[in-house]
Structure formats: structure tokens, C-alpha cells
Amino acid sequence: QVQLVESGGGLVQPGGSLTLSCAHSGYSFRDYVIGWFRQAPGNEREGVACVRGINGRKYYGASVKGRFTISADNARNTVSLQMNMLQPDDPAVYFCVADSHESMCDPDVATPMYDLWGQGTQVTVSS
Numbered sequence: 001q002v003q004l005v006e007s008g009g010g011l012v013q014p015g016g017s018l019t020l021s022c023a024h025s026g027y028s029f030r031d032y033v034i035g036w037f038r039q040a041p042g043n044e045r046e047g048v049a050c051v052r053g054i055n056g057r058k059y060y061g062a063s064v065k066g067r068f069t070i071s072a073d074n075a076r077n078t079v080s081l082q083m084n085m086l087q088p089d090d091p092a093v094y095f096c097v098a099d100s101h102e103s104m105c106d107p108d109v110a111t112p113m114y115d116l117w118g119q120g121t122q123v124t125v126s127s
Helices: none
Strands: 003-007 010-012 018-025 033-039 046-052 058-060 068-073 078-083 092-099 121-125
Touching: 003 092, 018 033, 018 092, 018 121, 033 068, 046 068, 046 078, 046 092, 058 068
Parallel strands: 010 121
Antiparallel strands: 003 018, 018 078, 033 046, 033 092, 046 058, 068 078, 092 121
């Protein structure tokens, strides 16, 4: 059974950093793409970043490019999201997502139709 479990959310000051982790199990990362989406109250889900297991290609949403970094640790079956320079627009529930179709991880990170979603972790930015 495929599972995604997020951790690492919390409160951080503007300009600060936070790292989210997604522990994944039940499948081979090489056959999947894994990413992060976020959703703030009243907003639609927004693609943050994704990585293709087969070739390691990474893509980022326009609003986080240059500030966030997605990385995969295959030995530990985790995918992390390092978030730097957090801004007032970044607070949201962050979801780890996975899908077996490589095309789901697209350069714009615009496709929210992933098959698998974690339970989400809250990120709050406040002074």
C-alpha cells in the first residue's frame, strides 16, 4: 500500500526557513513522480515543486522558484522541501503528492491531478 506522510510544518518568521519532509513507502521511487502542492484558505491548490523519480528532473512553481528546493533521499525514501526566504504569501497547508505518470510532474507544476495525497502539514509565517 502506497503511503505519504508529511512532517516538518510549523511557525516561522518572515524571511526564515523551514524544511518539510515526505516519507513515502509501498512503491519504487523510480517509477513515480513526487511533488508538493499547497493550499491556503479560500485559494485553489497551487503547485510548489516536483521531482521525477526516473531521471531526477525537478520543477518549481513560479512563486517559489529560487527560494524552495526539492530533494530526494532514495536511501531513506523521503522527499524534502527546503523553503527559504519565507514570505507572507507562503502560509498554507502543504501536501506531498505522488503519481505513477511522469507527465504529472510538468515544468509549470500546474497539474493537481495526482493520484496520491498525504494528509498535509501546516506552514505559518508570522512575526
